[in-house]
Structures are given as structure tokens and as C-alpha cells.
Amino acid sequence: MFRPLSLYVGLRYTAAKRRNHFISFISLTSMIGLMLGVAVLIIVLSVMNGFDRELKQRILGMVPHAVIEGADHIGDWQDVVRRVEEHPRVLAAAPFIQGQGMVTGGGDVRGVLLNGVLPEQERDVSIIENHMIEGSLGDLKSGEFGIIVGRIMAASLRLQPGDKVTVVLPEASVTPAGVLPRLKRFTVKGIFSVGAELDGNYTLIHMDDAAKLMRTGGKAQGVRLLVDDLFAAPRVAEQAARGLGGRYFISDWTRTHGNLFQAIRMEKTMIGLLLMFIVAVAAFNIVSTLVMVVTDKTADIAILRTMGATPGRIMRIFIIQGGVIGIFGTLVGTALGVFGALNISGFISWLEGALGHQFLSADVYFISYLPSQLQWQDVFIISGAGLAMSLLATIYPAWRASRVDPAEALRYE
Numbered sequence: 001m002f003r004p005l006s007l008y009v010g011l012r013y014t015a016a017k018r019r020n021h022f023i024s025f026i027s028l029t030s031m032i033g034l035m036l037g038v039a040v041l042i043i044v045l046s047v048m049n050g051f052d053r054e055l056k057q058r059i060l061g062m063v064p065h066a067v068i069e070g071a072d073h074i075g076d077w078q079d080v081v082r083r084v085e086e087h088p089r090v091l092a093a094a095p096f097i098q099g100q101g102m103v104t105g106g107g108d109v110r111g112v113l114l115n116g117v118l119p120e121q122e123r124d125v126s127i128i129e130n131h132m133i134e135g136s137l138g139d140l141k142s143g144e145f146g147i148i149v150g151r152i153m154a155a156s157l158r159l160q161p162g163d164k165v166t167v168v169l170p171e172a173s174v175t176p177a178g179v180l181p182r183l184k185r186f187t188v189k190g191i192f193s194v195g196a197e198l199d200g201n202y203t204l205i206h207m208d209d210a211a212k213l214m215r216t217g218g219k220a221q222g223v224r225l226l227v228d229d230l231f232a233a234p235r236v237a238e239q240a241a242r243g244l245g246g247r248y249f250i251s252d253w254t255r256t257h258g259n260l261f262q263a264i265r266m267e268k269t270m271i272g273l274l275l276m277f278i279v280a281v282a283a284f285n286i287v288s289t290l291v292m293v294v295t296d297k298t299a300d301i302a303i304l305r306t307m308g309a310t311p312g313r314i315m316r317i318f319i320i321q322g323g324v325i326g327i328f329g330t331l332v333g334t335a336l337g338v339f340g341a342l343n344i345s346g347f348i349s350w351l352e353g354a355l356g357h358q359f360l361s362a363d364v365y366f367i368s369y370l371p372s373q374l375q376w377q378d379v380f381i382i383s384g385a386g387l388a389m390s391l392l393a394t395i396y397p398a399w400r401a402s403r404v405d406p407a408e409a410l411r412y413e
Contacts, residue, residue, distance in 0.1 A: 027289045027325060033282030034329030035336065038386045041275040042337025043344055045378045048268035050345070050371025055261055056230060058194045060253050061127035062202065064096075065230060066237035069222035071247040077220035080244060081121075087240045089228050092124035095220035097210040103149070103203065105165035106158035112149075112203045114167065116210020116221075125226040128192055128204065134161050135190020142208040146189035150199030154191045163188045169213065184213055195369060276385065282329070283389035286322045290397030294318065294404075302406040311402035318398035319391070326390020334383045341374040 074080055077095040084093045097116035102109055119137040123129050129137045133151065140146050147167070149159060159165065169182040186205065193199055211218050227236045233252045241248045254261075294301070301314055348370040352358050359370070 026285070026292065030282060030285035030289050031325050031329040033285060034279065034326060034386060034390065035333035037275065037279035037282045038330055038333030038382055039337035039340060041272065041279060041382050042334065042374075042379055043340040043372075044275060045268065045272055045382070046337075046341035046372045046374045047344065047370060048271065049373040049375050049378070052261075052265070052268070053373045054195075054371045055257070058127070059198065059257055060230060062194055062198050063253060063256060064125060064224035065227045065233040066225040066250065066252040067222050068225065068237060068241050068244070069249045069251070071249070073216045073219035073221055074223070075217075075219045077223060080223050083244060084223060084225065084240045087236065087243070089232065089236045090225055090240055091228055092121075092226040094118060094121035094125045094224050095207060095222070096122075096224055097207055097214060097216060097221045099169065099210070099214050101170060102168045103147075103153070103157065103165050104168065105163065108157050110153055110156055110201070112153070112167075112201050114210065114213075115202070115204050116207040116214075117204055118207050122204075125224045127194070131192045131194045133191050133193050137190070137204070139189040140204065140206040142206050144189075144206070145184060145186050145209050146206065147186040148190040148192060148204040149188060150202055151191055151193035152200035153203070154188075156200070159188050159191075161188050161190060167213070182213070276382075279382075279386050280389055283326060283386065284393045286325055286390060286393040287397060289325070290318055290322050290394060291400065293321065294397050294401045297401075298404055301401055301404045305404065305406040314404070315398040315402040318401045319394045322394030322397065323391055326387060326393070330383055330386040330390065333386065334379060337382070338374060338379060341372050344372045345370055 068080070068084065074095070081093045081095060084090055095118060099114045099116075101112055101114055103112045117126075117140075119140050123137060128148075132148075135148065137148070140148065147165065149157075149165075153159070157165065165186050165188060167184050167186050171182050205213075207220065208218075210216075225233070225237055225240065227233050229236075230253070234250075234254060237250045237252055241250050304314060305311075348359065
């Protein structure tokens with residue numbers, strides 16, 4: 001059977017048990033290091049992709065892509081919504097009234113962001129309806145002063161649907177009894193959970209109730225926009241507002257959560273580069289392995305040269321030997337990385353349950369669990385980089401082997 005000499009000898013050198021066990025140990029550690037580096041890089045980048053996805057789907061699914069507010073409150077908000085939705089890139093628009101305050105209940109107090117919305121229109125611009133765990137957005141009725149709170153807030157204040165809470169605004173009202181804070185009793189109508197920081201400070205009330213509480217005279221504070229492309233939100237909002245005429249102020253998600261999004265992107269890039277250096281170190285350990293193999297096999301190389309092997313063929317032998325180490329380490333590392341990326345979220349959840357400790361608290365982080373999203377583009381780039389660095393690391397030792405002088409090597413044999 002025909003066997004190319006370079007391939008046959010290279011595979012024999014890779015599989016053979018060497019007399020020098022130290023060389024075998026270095027070869028094994030190079031393979032394991034490359035394998036772990038590739039696996040960890042795939043897992044970490046998948047986790048960063050998961051954070052990026054959760055930011056887009058959850059945080060930016062709850063907060064508006066863009067907001068158009070008037071110099072004063074908007075009285076004819078129906079006309080503004082109609083004209084804004086005429087823009088081809090605006091998918092939906094909804095009015096709102098927003099304010100800050102405190103909620104007291106269960107003997108505790110918590111600062112909140114009050115959002116007065118129209119339930120039938122809020123569904124079009126927010127994902128809140130898909131994350132209700134008790135009640136529904138439609139339970140908010142005008143004049144009933146109902147409120148929907150997040151899971152973390154409900155747990156903190158020990159609230160259930162039907163419970164009463166007091167909403168306190170940071171504005172004072174002058175009464176015959178003196179200056180008193182403005183407050184109103186609300187009934188909990190529902191609880192939502194998006195697994196993010198919004199579960200602790202985001203509340204929803206009916207816009208008519210918000211108008212009475214904040215004394216806007218039935219006017220809306222502004223209009224929320226849902227656009228077809230998240231990254232085009234600033235430009236689309238500006239174009240939509242320009243068509244309205246008058247004085248309007250524009251805000252978008254890049255001002256409220258843009259820093260967080262950019263931080264995740266930057267961390268992904270920096271962590272990817274740092275872990276790629278680990279892969280590079282593991283790959284270039286192949287250099288030391290092959291240099292020692294060449295030194296150990298100098299006599300064999302000389303004999304092959306005297307039998308007619310060309311320098312190019314000798315060079316291919318050691319490229320194949322180092323390439324086998326790199327290919328095996330990269331492929332096994334890729335398989336482990338893909339498996340780990342697909343199961344890391346479930347494993348962390350199981351570990352949190354087993355230890356009784358939550359690693360990611362929504363009070364500190366913007367989500368309360370470890371997300372993961374495997375992107376095959378990242379897998380191919382990491383695997384390709386690992387293979388390329390492994391093969392690159394074989395060139396110098398293989399060149400050294402091809403330069404062995406047979407007469408000099410066999411002089412003392």
C-alpha cells in the first residue's frame with residue numbers, strides 16, 4: 001500500500017512512545033493547553049454574546065427604542081402617534097407619562113420609576129405582556145388606580161395581586177393641614193419578571209391615573225417609538241420628530257443604556273484578545289516540543305537524509321507531527337467549548353440551587369442569570385485561529401530539522 005513518507009513518519013513520531021518521557025510530557029501539556037484555551041474562549045465569548053442578546057431582547061424590549069417629548073406635555077398625542085407611525089421605519093408608537101416616586105408596602109419602602117401607559121398600545125412597543133407571571137397588562141383600568149410591579153419589588157415588599165401599596169411622589173401639596181407629600185393608594189394588579197434590574201424598580205400604571213396623580217391635565221408626557229432597527233433609532237426618531245413641526249425633544253436607548261451596551265461589546269473584544277493569547281501560548285508550546293523532538297531524532301533525520309530524503313520531505317515530517325498535536329487539541333477543545341457553551345446556563349442554575357447562593361443578583365447586575373448564546377461564526381474563527389497558530393508554530397522546528405547535516409550528526413554514532 002502506498003504511504004507518503006512524510007505522512008507515515010510524521011504519524012509514527014507522533015504515536016510512538018519516546019525514550020525521553022519529558023518530551024512526551026511537554027507534548028501532552030501543549031495539547032491540553034491548546035484544548036483548554038480553545039474551549040474556554042468559546043465558552044466565554046458565548047456568555048458575552050448571551051449578555052449582549054439579553055440586553056437587546058429584555059432591557060431594550062422594556063425600555064423604548066426612542067422617545068419624543070414636547071416642550072410641554074402633549075395634549076393631542078393621538079395625532080402625534082398617527083403622524084409618527086407614518087414613518088416607514090417606525091413599527092409602533094404609544095403615549096406615556098413617567099415620573100419617579102416611592103412605593104411603601106409590607107412595612108418597607110422602595111424607590112420606583114412610575115410609567116403611565118395605555119395597555120392596548122403599550123403591548124405594541126414593549127415585551128411586558130410576554131413576561132407577566134401574575135395578572136395581565138389589560139388589568140390596568142382607568143380610574144381603578146391599579147399598579148403592576150416587578151418580581152423583585154414584589155418579593156421585597158411582600159406583595160401579591162390584590163394588595164394595597166402607597167405611591168408617594170417627591171412633590172408636595174399645600175393643604176389646610178400644611179405642606180404634605182403627594183400620595184395615593186394603589187392596588188397591585190399584576191407582577192412581571194424579565195430577569196433584569198427592571199424587576200426591582202419598574203412599575204406600570206394606567207396613563208389616566210398617572211395624569212391625575214401627576215396633574216398633567218390629561219396630557220401625555222411623550223410618545224415611545226419601536227423601530228425596525230435598534231441601531232437606527234436615533235436617526236429614525238429625529239426624522240419622525242422633524243415631520244411633526246413645533247418643539248420636540250428626542251431621546252433614545254443609546255443615551256439611557258448605550259454605555260452598558262458599549263461596555264459589553266468592549267469587554268467581549270478585550271476578553272477575546274486576552275484568551276486568544278492563552279491559545280497562542282499553548283500553540284507555541286509546540287515549538288519547544290518539536291525542537292526537543294528534532295534534537296532527540298537527529299540521528300534518525302541524518303539516516304533519512306543519507307537514504308535520499310530531501311530537506312523539504314524532512315520539513316514536512318515535523319510539520320505533520322506538530323500539526324497532529326494542534327489539530328487534535330483544537331478539535332477536542334472546540335467540541336468541549338461547544339458543549340460547555342450550550343450547557344453553561346443550566347449548569348450555573350443547578351450550581352446556584354445546590355449551593356443555595358445566587359451568583360448574579362438583579363440588584364447588582366442587569367440580569368439575574370448567566371446567559372449563553374453560541375455563535376458558529378465565533379467557533380469557526382477560534383478554531384481557525386488555533387489551527388493556524390499551531391501550524392505556524394511547526395515551521396521553525398521543521399526548518400531546523402531540514403538543516404541537519406548527516407555527516408555531522410552521524411560522526412559520533
